[in-house]
Amino acid sequence: MSIEKYVNLNEERKIQNTKRKVAAYCRVSTDNEDQANSFESQQRYFRQYIERNPDWELFEVFADE
Numbered sequence: 001m002s003i004e005k006y007v008n009l010n011e012e013r014k015i016q017n018t019k020r021k022v023a024a025y026c027r028v029s030t031d032n033e034d035q036a037n038s039f040e041s042q043q044r045y046f047r048q049y050i051e052r053n054p055d056w057e058l059f060e061v062f063a064d065e
Contacts, residue, residue: 019057022050027064
């Protein structure tokens, strides 16, 4: 058995110029005000983290509030 054609999916993706859609999940475990601040910090962290990767596009931030 021989392989007829080799396709590099990473190269195909570059040609198509598509971004990978990613999501973030944030949650807090209590109603404590410090946890609420943590929730905001989590959202900010993930948004900035995703923005720093040029191959990613933020799809949505999912959250348990």
